[in-house]
Amino acid sequence: MDKLFGYVTPYKDELKVREYNTFKAYYCGLCKTLGSEFNQVVRFGLNYDFTFLGLLLSSLDEERDKIKFEGCIANPFKKKPIIVKNKNLSYSAYISVILVYYKLLDDWKDERNLLSLMGMIPFIFPKNKAKNVFEDKYLAVVNNLDKLAKLEKEKCDIIDESADVFGKLMEEIAASPFISDDRTIRVLRWLGYNLGRFIYVLDAFNDIEKDVKEGNYNPILLQYKYNLEEGLESFINRVREPIEFTLTFTLDNLAKSYELLDIKYNRSIIENIVYMGTRQKMMQILKKRSCKK
Amino acid sequence: MKNPYEVLGLREGASEEEIKRAYKRLVRKYHPDQYVNNPLADLAEEKLKEINEAYNILMNKRNRNNEDNNNWNYYRYESDSYNEFNKVRRLIDMGRLKEAYDILENSTNRGAEWYFLKGVILLKKGWYEQGYQHVRRAVNLDPNNVEYRNVLNNISFRNETYRDVGRNMGYGGDTSLCEICQCLICTDCCCECMGGDFITCC
Numbered sequence: 001m002d003k004l005f006g007y008v009t010p011y012k013d014e015l016k017v018r019e020y021n022t023f024k025a026y027y028c029g030l031c032k033t034l035g036s037e038f039n040q041v042v043r044f045g046l047n048y049d050f051t052f053l054g055l056l057l058s059s060l061d062e063e064r065d066k067i068k069f070e071g072c073i074a075n076p077f078k079k080k081p082i083i084v085k086n087k088n089l090s091y092s093a094y095i096s097v098i099l100v101y102y103k104l105l106d107d108w109k110d111e112r113n114l115l116s117l118m119g120m121i122p123f124i125f126p127k128n129k130a131k132n133v134f135e136d137k138y139l140a141v142v143n144n145l146d147k148l149a150k151l152e153k154e155k156c157d158i159i160d161e162s163a164d165v166f167g168k169l170m171e172e173i174a175a176s177p178f179i180s181d182d183r184t185i186r187v188l189r190w191l192g193y194n195l196g197r198f199i200y201v202l203d204a205f206n207d208i209e210k211d212v213k214e215g216n217y218n219p220i221l222l223q224y225k226y227n228l229e230e231g232l233e234s235f236i237n238r239v240r241e242p243i244e245f246t247l248t249f250t251l252d253n254l255a256k257s258y259e260l261l262d263i264k265y266n267r268s269i270i271e272n273i274v275y276m277g278t279r280q281k282m283m284q285i286l287k288k289r290s291c292k293k
Numbered sequence: 294m295k296n297p298y299e300v301l302g303l304r305e306g307a308s309e310e311e312i313k314r315a316y317k318r319l320v321r322k323y324h325p326d327q328y329v330n331n332p333l334a335d336l337a338e339e340k341l342k343e344i345n346e347a348y349n350i351l352m353n354k355r356n357r358n359n360e361d362n363n364n365w366n367y368y369r370y371e372s373d374s375y376n377e378f379n380k381v382r383r384l385i386d387m388g389r390l391k392e393a394y395d396i397l398e399n400s401t402n403r404g405a406e407w408y409f410l411k412g413v414i415l416l417k418k419g420w421y422e423q424g425y426q427h428v429r430r431a432v433n434l435d436p437n438n439v440e441y442r443n444v445l446n447n448i449s450f451r452n453e454t455y456r457d458v459g460r461n462m463g464y465g466g467d468t469s470l471c472e473i474c475q476c477l478i479c480t481d482c483c484c485e486c487m488g489g490d491f492i493t494c495c
Contacts, residue, residue: 014463160420167419183336190333193419246422249448252455253331253419259322260336275459 007199008052010269011276019269021081025067026055029083032072033093036085038129040073041122045100049199052273054092057176059266060184061088087178094130095173098141101127106145110216140172157222159246163200170196184261191257198250198278205243206285208236240286247282254278297347309352316348327454329447330416330424332388377402381410390414405435413444421448 010023030051034043058065065086069079083089101123107116131138148165156162174192175185204220211218212232224239251274258274298305301315321327323341328334377400384393397411412427425448431441 011464013465158423160415160423164418164420187333187336190331197419242422245452246425248452248455249421249425252451253421255455255458256328256331256337257333260333260340271462275455275462276464279456279459279464 006047006049007202007278007281008049008195008273009277009281010272011280014276015269015272019266019272022266023051023055023269025081025083026058026089027051028072028080029065029085029089030054030092030096032070032082033085033089034097037090037093038097038126039122042097042100042126045096045123047096050092050096053095053173054089055266056270057088057091057178058083058086059263059270060179060261061086062264064265088176091134091176091178094134095137095141097123097126098130098138102141102145106149134177137172137177141169144169144172152217155217155222156219159201159204159219159223162204162219163197166200167193167196170199187257187260191254191261194250194254194257198247198254198282201243201247201250202282202285205239208232244282244286247286248279251278251282295343295347297350300343300347301351312348312351316344319344326447327451329444329451330413332417378406378410385410385413385417390418405431405438405441407431408434409438409441409444416444416448 010020012020015023027046027048031043031046034046066084067081068084070082071077071079072082101120104116104120104123107113108120144165148162148169151162151165171189171192174188174195176188179185179188201220204218207216207218208220209232210216211221212226220239220243221235224235224242226235230238255274258270263270296305298307301307301312301319303311303315307315320341323337323344325334325338325341328337331337377396381393381396384390384396393410394414397407397414400407408427409431412424412429412431415421415424415427417424425445428441428445428448432438432445435441
């Protein structure tokens with residue numbers, strides 16, 4: 001597994017300054033939460049995908065989030081708007097710590113990369129704390145990561161099948177433990193599933209070159225039967241269209257779930273991410289190679 | 294009962310014109326066509342009902358029956374003798390995908406309908422690539438079947454809808470400024486060839 005996220009971001013060109021500041025306030029809020037719940041080092045594991053989760057879940061709450069003005073290590077003298085820690089940001093922080101820990105563990109197992117081993121140390125206690133607080137979610141994550149590792153070992157050559165496992169993982173995460181309404185949970189689950197599927201397939205496409213070089217598992221290489229004679233460039237050109245098709249449909253399903261949620265706040269920012277930010281990220285990655293050469 | 298203005302996303306006392314516009318936009322958004330083979334289709338239907346009610350209240354047309362959306366069902370049931378595929382269809386309708394899948398796996402009759410139904414199950418559980426391939430296979434095997442073709446076309450149609458929504462919000466990430474210029478210059482050249490002019494200065 002090689003999911004280091006960062007695929008779920010806003011499309012900045014169409015964000016109002018006010019919206020941009022709000023998004024950043026959530027980003028900083030999550031960062032501060034990581035620091036206060038765990039330790040300073042885990043703050044480096046901060047990423048946009050979990051900011052989106054925190055933002056989305058917070059926006060379903062009746063109560064509007066509070067903003068405070070504070071400096072931070074990166075910029076101690078300038079006071080910036082920051083969302084005050086709430087249960088949803090904490091939840092995102094706990095989940096992100098679990099995933100980063102396992103990502104580092106995986107890197108260590110695969111590549112014997114000492115940096116990942118060192119990097120794991122500050123995550124050990126936070127991971128255990130997260131396990132105690134959200135045990136169901138912790139078990140669901142570990143269980144699905146095991147399944148994914150097994151599929152990788154078996155060299156599963158169906159993209160849908162591998163993506164399904166990561167989709168289920170995100171589905172569990174999106175089903176927030178603080179929401180009791182069955183209808184909302186159902187919608188969040190399907191939204192999470194499609195989000196996970198999007199991240200997984202896009203990440204696999206992004207890694208094609210690297211995986212060929214290093215001989216890693218990659219379901220796209222297997223399903224579309226890459227061989228050396230064909231060459232990387234023409235392989236990528238061959239798979240780009242079907243991958244774009246399936247990813248766009250995944251985003252459509254994500255958007256359709258979003259439309260069924262009863263969002264109370266931050267609608268325009270979330271819509272921006274759902275309809276434009278994710279799409280822009282997808283196009284950047286799909287078109288990246290054709291531009292370079 | 295929710296406030297009908299709220300349901301349509303309008304402020305209290307919006308004009309008839311605004312109500313109509315909001316209603317049209319929402320119907321398009323939650324239309325069953327947008328939720329074909331989506332496990333949340335029933336929720337979208339509820340939402341649409343709510344929107345219809347709100348609209349009828351605001352337009353004082355409570356008695357108008359909304360025949361457009363209530364009896365919408367894309368499945369074509371064959372009423373003749375028992376058929377295992379009809380059973381599969383019923384199971385799919387009830388959301389019992391695993392059972393439906395098992396019957397198909399044990400079936401020896403692997404024609405167009407088999408591929409179609411398996412495709413529908415795959416689409417519903419989020420396996421969009423396999424699902425699309427299966428439905429496409431069904432269309433190839435039976436090119437005259439409207440039902441198969443509709444499901445296949447719906448996927449492309451939905452991708453287009455998704456892109457349209459982004460485009461209307463201002464998304465322009467796919468085409469660079471350069472391409473737009475190229476396009477304009479080409480248009481200009483064409484116009485000039487035909488005796489007109491698109492960009493007067495060049």
